[in-house]
Amino acid sequence: ALNYTFSIIKPDAFNTGKAGKIIAHLESQGFTLKAARVVHMSKKQAEEFYAVHRGRPFFGELVDFMSSAPCMPFVLVKDNAVHALRDAIGATDPAEAAAGTVRKLYAESKGKNAIHASDSDENAVRESRFFFAEADTI
Numbered sequence: 001a002l003n004y005t006f007s008i009i010k011p012d013a014f015n016t017g018k019a020g021k022i023i024a025h026l027e028s029q030g031f032t033l034k035a036a037r038v039v040h041m042s043k044k045q046a047e048e049f050y051a052v053h054r055g056r057p058f059f060g061e062l063v064d065f066m067s068s069a070p071c072m073p074f075v076l077v078k079d080n081a082v083h084a085l086r087d088a089i090g091a092t093d094p095a096e097a098a099a100g101t102v103r104k105l106y107a108e109s110k111g112k113n114a115i116h117a118s119d120s121d122e123n124a125v126r127e128s129r130f131f132f133a134e135a136d137t138i
């Protein structure tokens, strides 16, 4: 499996000053930062990033939210990184997320859920390339 994955501190968490706490939490679980930046996505960029969800009932809300304010895309390194980060962030809905997960600790709702994590190695590569040059992630 890939040794890195892609994540975003979403606007709800980034703009309430939680980025540092979330990154420290992930570092304490053995993830290391490989690349990071701060981006205020345009609506068009958010639509392209989330193209896989086009047609879902929450697509418009998701795109509006992700383009509403700055967020923080980053790349994390760990063995079996995609699976490890999915475990660390918890369920989409913070009400259903396990104790100690990022979403249980920091998310507000199913839509404003603090953090994104790639769901497959293939998407981790695609999503990393969406925000970073290849040289920044190897």
Ligand code: CMP
Residues within 6 Å of the ligand: 053, 058, 061, 062, 092, 110, 111, 112, 113, 115, 116, 117
């Ligand atoms: P994530 O899994 O990172 O990527 C898709 C996002 O759509 C998901 O996080 C949620 O933040 C968002 N979303 C908003 N509403 C819903 C919903 N009803 N079901 C699933 N995802 C939703």
